[in-house]
Amino acid sequence: MPVNDKNTPAKLTGQCVSIAYGQHRIVEDLDLIVPERRFTALIGPNGSGKSTVLRTFAGLMAKADGTILLDGHSIDTLSTKEMAKRVGVLLQGPVAPEGLTVRDLVQQGRYPHRSLFGRWSEQDQDACEEALMLTGMTTLADTALDSLSGGQRQRAWIAMTLAQQGEVLLLDEPTTYLDLAHQIELMNLITVLVHKHGKTVVAVLHDINQAARYAEHVVILKGGKITAAGPPDEVISAEAIADVFGVKSVIIRDPVAGTPLCVPL
Amino acid sequence: MTRLLTVLIFLLIGLILASLAFGDIPLSWRELFETITGSPEANLQNVMIVFDLRLPRVLLALLVGAALATAGTIALAVMRNPLAEPGVLGINSGAAAAVMVVIVLLQDPPAALLPAAGFLGAVAMTAAVYLLSWRGGTSSLRIILIGIGLSSLAGAATTLLSTFGEIGDVQRAMIWLAGSVYDANILKVRLLFFWLIIPMALAWMSSRELDLIRFGDNSARSLGQRVDLVRGVMILLCTLISGAAVAAAGLVGFVGLVAPHIASRLVGPSHARIFPVAALTGASLVASADLVGRVIIAPAQLPAGIVTGLIGAPFFAYLLWGRRHARE
Numbered sequence: 192m193p194v195n196d197k198n199t200p201a202k203l204t205g206q207c208v209s210i211a212y213g214q215h216r217i218v219e220d221l222d223l224i225v226p227e228r229r230f231t232a233l234i235g236p237n238g239s240g241k242s243t244v245l246r247t248f249a250g251l252m253a254k255a256d257g258t259i260l261l262d263g264h265s266i267d268t269l270s271t272k273e274m275a276k277r278v279g280v281l282l283q284g285p286v287a288p289e290g291l292t293v294r295d296l297v298q299q300g301r302y303p304h305r306s307l308f309g310r311w312s313e314q315d316q317d318a319c320e321e322a323l324m325l326t327g328m329t330t331l332a333d334t335a336l337d338s339l340s341g342g343q344r345q346r347a348w349i350a351m352t353l354a355q356q357g358e359v360l361l362l363d364e365p366t367t368y369l370d371l372a373h374q375i376e377l378m379n380l381i382t383v384l385v386h387k388h389g390k391t392v393v394a395v396l397h398d399i400n401q402a403a404r405y406a407e408h409v410v411i412l413k414g415g416k417i418t419a420a421g422p423p424d425e426v427i428s429a430e431a432i433a434d435v436f437g438v439k440s441v442i443i444r445d446p447v448a449g450t451p452l453c454v455p456l
Numbered sequence: 457m458t459r460l461l462t463v464l465i466f467l468l469i470g471l472i473l474a475s476l477a478f479g480d481i482p483l484s485w486r487e488l489f490e491t492i493t494g495s496p497e498a499n500l501q502n503v504m505i506v507f508d509l510r511l512p513r514v515l516l517a518l519l520v521g522a523a524l525a526t527a528g529t530i531a532l533a534v535m536r537n538p539l540a541e542p543g544v545l546g547i548n549s550g551a552a553a554a555v556m557v558v559i560v561l562l563q564d565p566p567a568a569l570l571p572a573a574g575f576l577g578a579v580a581m582t583a584a585v586y587l588l589s590w591r592g593g594t595s596s597l598r599i600i601l602i603g604i605g606l607s608s609l610a611g612a613a614t615t616l617l618s619t620f621g622e623i624g625d626v627q628r629a630m631i632w633l634a635g636s637v638y639d640a641n642i643l644k645v646r647l648l649f650f651w652l653i654i655p656m657a658l659a660w661m662s663s664r665e666l667d668l669i670r671f672g673d674n675s676a677r678s679l680g681q682r683v684d685l686v687r688g689v690m691i692l693l694c695t696l697i698s699g700a701a702v703a704a705a706g707l708v709g710f711v712g713l714v715a716p717h718i719a720s721r722l723v724g725p726s727h728a729r730i731f732p733v734a735a736l737t738g739a740s741l742v743a744s745a746d747l748v749g750r751v752i753i754a755p756a757q758l759p760a761g762i763v764t765g766l767i768g769a770p771f772f773a774y775l776l777w778g779r780r781h782a783r784e
Contacts, residue, residue: 271677282675290720
């Protein structure tokens, strides 16, 4: 589905963002725009800083320099709780304490909405039920998390971030370790969240063809810098793949979706 | 849950009654009943034994057990490590070192000074561990590693001091450290009760924070928790609670580790449920340890701390056995 990015307002914007681990700068002067109510994919080789950028935009890592705006306001002015009400984050390989059920996990998503000693409200309950329903986890709600398959567990974690009811979802490699069927299922879920529920989703993806097929906005990172950003049709080219991944390829049309498909030589 | 709590409370009442009846001078149930109800047939000696000696002692054991279990529950959640107990924060080693310093360096220190020294040593040690592990924020692993390091340092200092002390003094310190409630009196019980009630209530009210912090710093933060603040406050509560328990009874080991594990096995991962069950379990453990220690080789007595150690080691094996097929 073609989207004209120029007409889409920015939900998250990074201006001249630099990120450092100690003295070592990983990301320098990054300008990133995440269009509202769109699915944005961050791609790039290992060590290109994708996850670091995602964590920084989630407010989990301090940046060395620059500004990150959420709806035009700096995220530095938001408290941890306010941020969590608006931005849900799913990091790689999250670990839950032993013995939790899916429902226990999803209910944690309501943390930012509750005051210190506040009671569990009907609103909290509704948000959880909705999150379970959207991820197709309603029937598994009372199952122990440990007994789920990888794909189900990933959906349970996404349900938790959905229970936060933020407008933005940041997902770090959500499809890694999932088999093909679960990957497709997850991508379809993201599409539904974006188009039916008006979420803005940013996901770090490893699979370029997956990004090209499902995302409307693709950002390519290399060495902490953005080398290209825009709709997949414009961004994914044989030159770009060669430049960023060092892999020779031809780009053909995906016979099903019509999106660019990268075939390595 | 209600049924479990009822069972635990009945168990506790049974333990209290047994602790009041058994001892050097055993009371029959009938005598005990007469004494408690203040019947005119009760003899004065029994009244004194029950109300002045055994009752404060069992009450102190209950309080110490509940406190250690609560502190252990906090440590387990905050450190996110199945082996974490308040001792990891340096509480035990700090208390031991301070008590040894006071006993060895001061000639004949007043008895009231020992608990105070123990408490201050525990607090100072925890503060040192916390501050040394601060690097623009804390991390559970850093706290554990620094805690273990400083603890063995303090342990070495304690051993060193004990070699220089008068044998009599060192023996006194050892007895104090072994963890016992033998010198309980009603004043001590009251003091500990009023000291504990606020931090323990606060800990229970923060159940939800502990539920979340167990997910790890990044997950908790992304859900809106101020992780460093919560960890700091919870460590403070843990120190206030277990420091007071150590001051009252010396080093009673394993309860802080075992009781929370038993509780979470019984009622699942929610801290709002774990806290009361762990507190009752801990109270039962220390009370029964003291009871066993009093009667098993009577008229000599084993300190409760040694008995809990004897119970603790097999439990440890059980814990490992139970986890042998666990993931990770």
